[in-house]
Amino acid sequence: MLEIANVEVVYNEVILVLRGLSIEVPDGQIVALLGSNGAGKTTTARAVTGLLDVHEGKITKGSITWNGEDIAGSNPSAIVRGGISQVMEGRRIFAELTVDENLGTGAFTNRSKESENYTRVMDLFPRLQERRNQTAGLLSGGEQQMLAIARALMAEPELLILDEPSLGLAPKLVEQVRDTIVGINEQGTSVLLIEQNAVMALSIANYGYIMETGKVVMDGDGQKLLADDDVKEFYLGLHSDGGEKKSFKEVKHYKRRKRWAS
């Protein structure tokens, strides 16, 4: 189980981005982390996977524990070895390498089980199997996203963190990505699903958190959040007054004011 408790993250020693964030990912579950641009979702992923350093970021408060062990500030490969893999935003594959070679790079922490994991991963992604010798840069956007996920699975993670896997994909491919995540979870891997596509994420999540300016503003069961009027209004753009709301908090505040006025 992953537990993030009251975490603060500061970039360049001055920019406070996470402001007391607390979320949990229990074993075997899919947990959605939602929020608009700049809410701090990617920063949360970096804090867990040890990638803050590269971005001049630091955890200045709080704790991150994985199966009871403090992992805040551990180095990225130790975290992968410990069972957490991440697919970064923007399908970071090696464009000039083949599909197989890309998968090989994902196995660096687990060479002894490379061929076993390769077979398992290819079963999940038959399309990649067909293209195993193709240069990855020539794959379609959807296939590249699948490859990025497949590569992370080569480390046989207990927890997979996906940062906006549906970004820029056509609706049909978003469905494929969603089904893939469900399949991965059914095989026993927990998933922290970072998304702006709230409907997709909540449709498969056991639990969801909505974050804004570095902290959680609402959380609950996936299905409950999906049915919540405020969530629908903000994330599906169904504003009752037809106007744009800048933040989720503002939607809630506006509705409260409306109730007072009537």
Ligand code: ATP
């Ligand atoms: P997006 O969906 O746009 O990626 P996000 O919710 O993932 O948004 P983050 O990428 O975590 O948000 O960014 C949160 C805030 O931190 C933003 O205001 C961003 O400008 C700032 N930020 C991110 N990386 C750095 C950095 N290396 N140095 C300074 N500020 C940063």
